[in-house]
Amino acid sequence: MKEVAAIVTRKEVAELAGVSEATVSRVFNDVGPMKEQTRLRVLQAAKTLNYHPNAIAQSFARRRSGNLGVVLPYVPKVHIFSTYYFSEVLSGIGEQVKASGYDMLLKFRAPGEESDYSSIFRSQKVDACVILGATDTPSERAELKKLEDGGFPFCLINQHMSGEWFNEVDADHEGGSYRAVRHLLDLGYRDIAFLSGSPEFSNSGDRLRGYMQAMREAGLLPADAKAPGDLPAHLYYEGNYSRTSGMKAAAAMHPHLNRIDAVFASNDRMAIGLMQGLREYGHVPGQDYAIVGYDDSEAARVTVPPLTSVAVPFYEMGRLAAERVLGRVGGGNETGGASESFRLKLDTKLVVRQSCRILR
Amino acid sequence: MKEVAAIVTRKEVAELAGVSEATVSRVFNDVGPMKEQTRLRVLQAAKTLNYHPNAIAQSFARRRSGNLGVVLPYVPKVHIFSTYYFSEVLSGIGEQVKASGYDMLLKFRAPGEESDYSSIFRSQKVDACVILGATDTPSERAELKKLEDGGFPFCLINQHMSGEWFNEVDADHEGGSYRAVRHLLDLGYRDIAFLSGSPEFSNSGDRLRGYMQAMREAGLLPADAKAPGDLPAHLYYEGNYSRTSGMKAAAAMHPHLNRIDAVFASNDRMAIGLMQGLREYGHVPGQDYAIVGYDDSEAARVTVPPLTSVAVPFYEMGRLAAERVLGRVGGGNETGGASESFRLKLDTKLVVRQSCRILR
DNA sequence: CACAGTAATGTACGCGCGTTCATTATCTCA
């Protein structure tokens, strides 16, 4: 019964309005001088016929898709949008994309497959691209370098590849971690454990460095301590940023809790999992031990006790990345070279709540 | 310095391989019989030149974009991805979209603007569409009906428009709410308040109906009680699904808490806000009053006490919606009519935790 | 009124691909 609405084209509008197709085009793109009268006539005809330009044909003719690609990692068993970090970044990108008149095309990296970034561009379905959750592996680096060589505008978020000059929007995780640990030290804590996230993300290393620096400065670690191996074993734990991994860490940490008085966890989810886990062993957070999380997610506000955490401007990072990378679309060659590349590092901020008692 | 990689077209591949463009096309689309030898020759040439078909041109020629549109509501001040409901649904859609070889194009409804759904389709940038957070207003209904009349494949998620036959994937919120309240009743609670969400969403009404039915059956409401107005004022509160609105409700509820022994909140976020707010007045959840939330979000697991809540298969709802709606693309007319329309209603499930003490 | 100069519009082409139809190579069976 239902008929698929017939496609109205420029041609029909032109006929009805009694003008040429080019004129219709001009009206819709607002180019060149034209009589107000014809403009109105065309618009009227378009309205009558319910004409809407075919976006695909436009993309084709303009050789520009009007889409910003967003590459998302495949995280097994995790519904990726549900993690605070991705959620916020995506919201920020979404905001900017809308403001720039673009659409947002999501690309999920496949489970097994090597991430073939360049194919994303070669297919021409996106004009620029923001990459989330890139990992610092040789093959990924190679892929990204191909993009770079191809001159495709892209940008990494929350990931830094040292030694390369990719466009990046990152946050000062090292500083944030340093301040978090300093906060614990200032409160009088000394035996501060570190719960790390997955090491393949650069910002896991950043957090470790911040922690180590603070500990070194406090004279709690040798001046040359650098790697996790330089830490007393009972102070270093590793998870994968999931709540469950935090709970698992609790099992490993529990036996040593007499030698630990505070924990710095690399994100809130793990912190929460850890608190849950340790609670089952009878250790009360904020009382038997202090804890600081990372991300300042919504969850940090509702735990008991509320979790001191490091706020990261994820939303703004997403917005900025989109803005910058879209600003580079098409630009560059006529100005006699590539347009400015960029590496932004936004500030993080410690948000103090009640998960760390004052010792003195 | 950087050169934008030259676009390699079919033509060049054809020349290098010594065949016609049509043959190249056939190889890449795997149509018609062809000599294995030429096939390899073409593939070899394509590899040499690093040829990738232009997706936009393909879309243009095929008159199909390969994109599934996802319409997201504009929620002021809320970073939309951060709400559990949207996050999960999007993850589900993402999963299915990938499996179906489509891409996912996000469309944000603009703040003020009337949602002009049909333009989304007329622009031809998407082949089908999933709509989240539609509201049941006359103008939205009209817009949706236009889509329907246009024969565009679309689907509403978690929203039911009574009296219309739109494709929908919904969950049994009425039943879920009924069971939640029954649970409270079975535990011995009698003075059960209801914290509603924004009334423009159909599932807010669903929850209300479930609540009322359970209360009526327990003889706590007159048999003809239907609307919120039929409730004692101290039992009915309204928020907008945000945590803050839950906190605000706490202020309104606090004076009446001597006449309230349990609360059923329309989602976890409001439940959490309410618990926080009431705690500030000295009321301890799970002790001074029982509380049940809705959504069974991650947050419900980490509150103190853990929150009894109603689980909704959001992820599956997203996946199913995408699957069904993509199944309808292009199909329908040649079979002598529209393909099957669908209205799915998935089951919800009460997840009991510790936020309701046993009274007897 | 003629002319230049500009405003307004039309003509024509190509973007890269899918696809139909025509053509040519190859095979089958008598």
Added chain:
DNA sequence: TGAGATAATGAACGCGCGTACATTACTGTG
């Protein structure tokens, strides 16, 4: 070996639009 069938390939077109270039309609000036 030849005729018909089938396999394999090529030639040509159009999808709907943007746009360079050609053309025509005006305007003001001397």
